[in-house]
Amino acid sequence: MPFLLRTVLFILFLSDAIYSEELCEGVQVKDLDELNFSETEKRLVCGDEKLSAWAKIPAYQAKFHIKSFLQSRGYLSPNVQITNNTLKVDPGKIHTLKNIRLMPSELIEAKRIEEGMIPLYRDLPITPKLLDQVESGIVEQLRENSYACAKAQALIFTNGEEVIVQAAKLDRYKFGEVELELDEADVLPEAMKRFYPFEAEQGFNSKLLALVEKRVVRSGVAQATFFIEGCKNAKLSLSQGFIWGPPRVLRFGVGASTELGPMLRASWSNNRYKNMASKLSAKIEASFRQQVLELKSDYYHWEGHPRRSVLTELEISRENQNDFEEVKLELGSGLKWGLDSVRRFWSWSVGPKFTQGFYNSDFEEDSKSFEAISISAGVKTLSHDYELYDFHPQQGSSFFAQVEHRPRELGFDNTLSRLGSGGTIVGKLFSSGRGVVVGAVRFLAQTGLVDDTVDLEDLPPSVKYYGGGSNDLRGFQLKSRPKNDGLGALSKLLVKTELRKTHFFNPALEGFLFYDSARFGERSLEISNQTYHSPGVGIRWMSPIGLAQFYYSQAITTSPTEQSDELFYAGLGGEF
CATH class of the missing domain: 3.10.20.310 (membrane protein fhac)
Known part of the structure; x- marks a missing residue:
């Protein structure tokens, strides 16, 4: 047998060996076991004998389908041949993304957009779906920089690892009317x-x-x-x-946590009261620890000042903690207004409030009553980045300051002024896998100014400060610190820090480490040297019904002697 003939036969037999893995009759695929075709995909390539119209798929049609299926898995250049009515498929290699380049390169924002996009998609298979995501992500970034009508088209560079995105319609616009x-x-x-x-x-x-x-x-x-x-x-x-939907809405909700037990909520609201879209609302919340009835009117009266309203609130509440119990009624009305700067929203409020109630504690079981008329004022500001998140922000900041004055001449047993300020700063530190690592810090400083002759037991719990709970000092039971039989404190300092990892194995999961610490003082503007520490670890789940979180924490108390305990929490809702 001549050498040339033997060579040709060897190549033909070798070719058959390469394509020996059959997807079905007439379709041979190299490395078939690695591809995991679905049953639907197999029917579109091989046909379905149960359906006469689909019993046999033409080779050219099967070729089109199988190339689409392979490209959706990242095989950008599959070799598909039709030989003697047999489809022979070599998928080639999977191409993964290594770099994104935005064109035109002279675009001012190009480098910053590239640096933000690359970590999100690096080492992912390059598929049509990924290219669509890259295009839409870059368009959104451009639209955040005045390019309202920007377009983008993603192309794969010849090395199969770099995606070039060509941007177009790069005219800058103003909002206009x-x-x-x-x-x-x-x-x-x-x-x-x-x-x-x-x-x-x-x-x-x-x-x-x-x-x-x-x-x-x-x-x-x-x-x-x-x-x-x-x-x-x-x-x-x-x-x-x-x-629009109906202006009047009735809602019901249930939940539970290891802190409050079962929780029930019912609310009613008229969200378009009169032609300035004022709001009337009523809400009832109940758990083992707290029961609240709240009636509220947020009335926008001035057409020429659409951000100004009169806010009136009536609240009847009962709080039953381990060390104290308080029942009170509060009725307040005041002026509220707000404005937006370039990057932040600001709101102010000022007005009088009437309070009446009674309380008791472990220190003194006999109930004491109180009533007062006070003047309160406050300011709050949120960055627009912070406000964009429906709950659990991952970027931005929020700050507030509040003052309340209860003069003795208007009914309170002792003249008291309460001052408080705090804030939260959250930021994305760096990319990690498919998610990002987020750092967060929250601080709170509060004090009550009262004459030194006034004892803590003569003040109701609602004007004093406590620590502990899932929204406060996380290693300790709700409002259980300082540990002084429910007397509470007149001054409080709280610092909370947290590191979060989003996309924690799953896009809906977030892992986090935290460290909270607090100090209290039993006199005005004084802080004791006793510190409460709460290091811990937890997981949050962005569930279909809201945020659920689970964490384990140590509860460490220092000075005069160190004591430690531990706490596990599980529940719906909560905030940093």
Whole structure:
């Protein structure tokens, strides 16, 4: 046998050996076991004998389908041949993403956008779905930088590891005036202006449109809202539509935690009261520890000042802690107003409040009554990044300051002024796998100014400070510190720190480490040297019904002697 003929036969037999793994009759696939085709995919390539119309798939059609299936797994250049009505498939290798390059390179934001996108997709198989995600992610980044109508197309570079994204329509726009579609609701256009964190002459930022949507939905004014954008020459047209829903809403909720036991909640609200979309609401909450009835009116009266309202609240509550019990009624009314700066929302409030109630503690079991008229004022500010999160923010900051004065001349047993301020700072530190590591710090400083002759037992629990609980000093039972038979404290310092890992094996899970510490003082503006420490570890689950968290913590008390305990918590809700 001539040498050339033997060589040809060897190649043919070798080819058959390479493609010897059959997906079905007439379809040979190299490394078939690694591909894990689904039953649906197999039917689209091999046909289905039970259905006469699908009994035999034409080779060209099977070739198209199998190439699509392989590319969806990251095999960018499969070799698919049809030989004697047999489909022979060599998938080749999986291409993973190593780099993203945004064009044109002279774009000012290109480098920053690249640095933010690459860690999210590095080492993932390059698939059509991933390319779509890269395109949409870059478009969103551009839209946050005034490029309202930006487009992007992702292309794979010849090495199969770098994705080049070509951006287009890179004209910068301002917001301009928003056209409101209010036909179906008796609401004035001025009422909606309180939700806008931007001015007409401000550069376009899609994040701020998302913030408007969240503010409207959270307020209950509408069930949903959306923006329609149009780009014509150098001007952006922007209109806002609404899905209104009924103005009156009745809600019920149940939950549980190891801290409060079973929890029940019922609420009613009229979210579009009169044409400035004021709000009337009623809420009942009950658990083993706390029971609350709250009636509230947030009335927007001034059309020319849509961010100004009169807030009136009536609250009847009972709190039953391990060391004390208090029942009280509070009725307050005051002026509330807010504004947006470039990156933050600010709100102020001031007004009088009447309080009446009674209490007892382990220190003194006989009930004592109290009543007072006070003046309170406060300021609060949140960054827009912080406000964008529906719960559990991962970026931004929030700060507040509050003052309350209860003069003896207006009914309180002793003149008392309460001062408090605090804040939360949250930031993404670095990427880790598919998620990010988030750092968070929260601090709180509070004190009550009262004459030195006044004893702690002569003050109701609601004007004193306590520590412990899932939203406070996490290693200790709810409001169990300082440990002085429920007398509480007149001064408090709290610092909470936390490291979080998002996408903890699953996109809905978050692992976290924390360290909380606090000190208290039994006199005004004084802090003892006794420190309460709470190191711990936990997991949060962003479940379909809300945030659920589980953590284990040590409870360590220092000075005069060190004591330690431990606590496990499981429950729905909670905040850092």
